[in-house]
């Protein structure tokens with residue numbers, strides 16, 4: 434009996450050591466990757482359900498690893514969050530987006546807002562607002578061109594601190610969305626205390642909305658709730674025409690998903706804007 438417990442313990446220890454080592458390797462390689470241009474920003478368009486006009490885009494990071502090839506952000510963002518490197522990644526994305534928006538303005542393109550993903554620990558950085566301010570000034574960007582998507586990957590422990598930051602963002606005209614709404618730690622309770630502008634309905638609900646009545650009911654309730662609180666809703670991960678029709682009928686404001694467009698390089702998105710000119 435003792436032996437079994439012992440071997441289980443050793444297995445767990447092996448696993449722990451292995452995963453710590455993996456984190457460490459990814460962290461070191463990510464640091465190098467950030468310095469040597471291996472990370473790129475892609476943009477995925479968002480559309481208004483009402484007339485299917487462009488509403489803006491979400492910035493999504495891509496890592497082309499020199500030997501391992503394409504690595505999904507689902508894999509390296511959690512590592513970056515554990516190791517603190519997420520701060521550098523977030524700032525890299527923010528600067529690239531501001532630079533891109535500046536180029537759009539120079540080319541006299543219609544400028545639609547671009548959303549950037551931040552995790553909670555990034556917002557709590559004492560110089561977070563200063564950094565945004567400095568970078569927006571550098572590229573002559575106003576807050577209306579920027580949106581911020583927050584994922585509640587951890588429990589919000591300090592509501593007043595987070596509120597303070599969101600109010601400051603609002604003063605710049607930056608809109609704030611709660612990402613992956615309905616999953617993780619995002620809670621209904623937060624809606625009444627945190628001054629957000631928009632809810633992003635998680636893809637897992639959208640995936641099953643056609644077949645599963647429960648999903649459909651949950652989405653309907655979230656959309657109605659959002660309306661009553663004056664919040665906009667975005668459905669992410671839309672892949673079919675049926676999903677488009679259903680979500681439009683339920684009163685969702687914006688659509689994002691492969692059905693409309695996959696995340697694309699900045700150059701392709703810029704071409705799209707040129708066509709709209």
Ligand code: C2E
Pocket residue numbers: 477492493494505506507510519522523526550551552584612613636669670671672689690691692696
């Ligand atoms: P997210 O913020 O929920 O982003 C949406 C994810 O769904 C993206 O995956 C997007 O490519 C994918 N997606 C959009 N439409 C569809 C669809 O119709 N079908 C399918 N199958 N997928 C769709 P991606 O780019 O792999 O990013 C995964 C997650 O990694 C993001 O989830 C976000 O949490 C995180 N992430 C990505 N870029 C950044 C970043 O710059 N900073 C931070 N902090 N996190 C990021």
Ligand code: CA
Pocket residue numbers: 491550582612
């Ligand atoms: Ca997001």
Ligand code: CA
Pocket residue numbers: 612613633635636669
């Ligand atoms: Ca999301």
Ligand code: CA
Pocket residue numbers: 613
């Ligand atoms: Ca997600």
